[in-house]
Amino acid sequence: SVFFQTPYVLSIAYKVLVVMLEGEEAAKRALPVRDRDLGKMVPFPNQPIISEVVAAGGKLKPILADSTLIIQGKNLHSEITKVRIGQVEVTPESVENNQITLPLASIPTNSLKAGVQSLQVIHHISPGTEPVTHNQVESNVAPFVLCPTVTRVSPGNVEDIDQESCAAEITVQVNLLLGKEQRVVLALNQWSTDNPTSYLFDAPKRRKDTHAVTVSVNKVLPGEYLVRLMVDGAESQLSIDENPNSPTFNWYVAPKVELLNC
Template sequence: MSNYLAIATVTATLQRTLQASVQVDVDGARVTTVRPDRLNTGSPEAGVNIYLYDILQNTAWRSADLRQRFSNEKYTKQPQTGLDLYYLLSCYGNEVELEPQRLMGSVIRTFNTKATLTQQMIQETVADSTLTFLADSNLAEQVETISISPVDLNIEEISKIWSVFFQTAYSLSMAYKASIILIDSGEIPKKPIPVRSLGRQITPYQPAIAQIKVLEALAKLWQTPQAATPLILATSTLLIQGDRLGAENIQVRIGNVKATPQAVTDRQITLDLSSIPVNSLRAGVQSLQVIHPQQHVNSNVVPILLRPTIQEVTVTNLEVRENDTRSAEVSVLVNVTLEKGQQVTLVLTELSLTQFAGYSFEQTKQRRSNTHSITFTITDCLPGSYLVRLIIDGAESLFTVDTNPNSPTFEQYIGPVVVIS
């Protein structure tokens, strides 16, 4: 690990590394570390500018700062922070002689052959007489290797970076990342206190959910046996299977709602969702958890996808347009509550075996209150009969399947249907 001078030491090391290369490739070129908007006043005519434009915490080291702590607030190891440094390298010079492009090629070649900041490179930077302000840096003692790698930026990302510098002309640029830089607090950890006494503490077994099934065989009409998640409706009966599920007065929590199951064993819990007030259920991904209130333990959390059911579809304000298309307002009534912050999409699929037309209309406006009905304004829709689906936070309503073997539409979708005439 290293002290607070680590970031500046990395920048200075990159500067010295590039300076040794570009001055050979382009006569008189220099490497600077100023803001891009100061290049016209603080830089020579040809050179490369290194600008640190972003610092992010390294995701792989987020949990590395978890330290053992004692009652006297002393720690057994130093706190540390892992960082990734993002640099913008801009090349400038005589465009006629292609100096910026020659310098960029020099930069790419240099960092390709010297993709790691070695201990010797860092030590030489700290010992540089022109960088006396880095004399106390101990970055060279860091065990983790610091690597330099290019960062692919598209036009939009480059434009956002340069837009920060007001009225500054763009220069040929490329981004690089330096990772990982570890900064410690400098505190010296103390030795832990010896154990004086031993005590016992009994922790109850935690219930574990292994899988969730749906009791109704009708669900097989919409899914194959290989489907990863069961089709769950507000009327479904769930079979929650696992280990150590049985206890007294247990509850099942779905989202923010707690329910009492109908049957409980150590390996399986039966929960009829229709016993829960439908107004308490919401469509979309829900968390399910088994609660043992007397033992004060909860099971693992398992996600389920609760699908809405369309109860009624109505069409109003139907208008015929010049190109023979239609515009109208389609209102959809569902069984579950639509919360005002949920994303809802209406999908219309033409009910025809000879031709196909499909439309999608999204409700992006925030609704003022929770409701069971939502109205969509549809435009440029061809006349015809359409199967209706509603997608709420990724949970898609199901079509009605004809289960009459004597019907000409046996095992076909027959509803819900809306007619746009």
Template sequence: MSNYLAIATVTASLQRTLQAALQVDVDGARVTTVQPNSLGGGTPETGVNIYLYHAAPNPAWRNSDLRTRFADGKFAKRPQAALDLYYLISCYGNEVELEPQRLLGSVVRTLHARPVLTREAIYDTIADSTFAFLTNSNLAEQVETVKFMPVSLGVEELSNIWSVFFQTPHALSIAYQASTILIESDDIPQRALPVRDRSAFTGTPFRSAPVVDKVFSQEGILAPIVAHSTLIIRGSRLKHEQTRVKIGGIELTPSEISDSALYLPLASIPPASLRAGVQSLQVIHRLKEANNHRGVESNAIALVLRPSIVEIAIANLEGIEREPRSAQVTLHIDLTVSPQQRVTLLLNEVSSSTPAAYLFDATSRSQETASLIFNLYDVKPGEYLVRVQIDGAESLLEVDLDPQSPTFERYIGPTLTIP
């Protein structure tokens, strides 16, 4: 971020950029940064004057530094102000030789070709002896680069700007916005050391609480988790006299237990207790001496349980010949779905030329069920690959693994045929 010299650095860098271009295009042209007073009061006889007439908070960055203080008033982070700067660039010169118009064309060309204030331009400005007062500027270290964009001002807006200058004649002008300048406070915030060991908190009586780092299928860390998967739970301090795993609202004893890993076959959980979608898992150490105590619990970790389609049934088929079909499709899956979960049916036609694809939401349900009903309409006749998505958890498709098959390594099921 940049310090209090940022605004002045932008103005000085803009002045140097325009000066380098104008002195080539118009002989004797110079660039000033004074208030547009009457001729002879600081504005050039031939040249351009840059005047910062407005500064406004940048709406995209204005709240990016929240929060800056803790409840006790100490700094949490350095406060940062985000500003957009608005410049009025006025052109002066011999009207007979159209010098103001030539200068305006040079300004527009230069800022359109080089709209970004580069770090090299900022370093060159700071190193210029003319701007020795900007030596401590750190605008070049700002994350967001400064960009110049023309501002469209109507006659009324230009009139309002020039009216604030007493007895100052109007000059050919254009407005530019410089965005964004991030000015950071010099206050030094305080930050505590990071937590070295999450079990070393002196306020808890359970210093040996289990910690779960990750959960994945025994088939592989990237393999999907389904109802028949065996979960591997990795962590630390997992082993205990009474180690239990809580998932799907019930507690189970893992099949294998060690201090760093637990194995839990999901097939041992009643199907009605498992729901597709995101599940919460915890490791619990039951305490013998505390009958009414829940025990020592680990952190909760999320896993995504993906459904599998068991059976597909179609009924109430309507439509003949080439007409689009409507029908009612019932899916039976291996997991329970609650009334609050969102269920979507995905159909993809098995075809090599312009295959059709459809999405249908399930009908509403009043109770938990493993049977899902979908009303299909305007569906093209054909064979379709079927998937069901429950709260973002999508069922798997079958892949042909026979090297001798013509559909080797292609999806082959489950399918639904709409005659």
């Protein structure tokens, strides 16, 4: 025994019996299958799998409404391949087994919201001679972040608070819809090389989806400010001065707002 000072040996036994069941009715056998047409759908289809969604410019490039998406994975190609973003299905520009190219410009802008998007590759199955209950194969859901672009900035109701700061209402318009439940934050960075300051202000709740939001700012130093909008973490981009002869070459230069009359 494996137990100390135990005068017996551990053992176990099984009794196995085979039971034969015989019925009184005659056995039956179905006719052989003549047609295995399942609408071109096999019992275990090669499901498309998405491994990555990036901008055509590279992994570190932000994805904008006019970007081209590179969807990478495996089993992406089929006879009829669609890409679903949110509730919209579109036909991609090119489809290979390991990569799909999709210009976001092919999707109506009003169908896209700033922030995190869900993307799937859909394989539609052509109907055969027999109807099928499920005529498409869907990939896993892959997320990507769609950044808004600021199209207009308008200051209003600028007033003095004290000798050094002011308050205002800044309206920012973007090219993508802002969902009424999305968190929107306005970021202001003073456009200066002399000890610039920065501010963050939360936008108020909205009653409906919209392209514009008005944010109240308070205790802000007078000056020019670069403007960014962050929607559920998706940040609008700043423009860079690319003119080598400009005194502000390689600086961030837009979009900006002036708060000088306070």
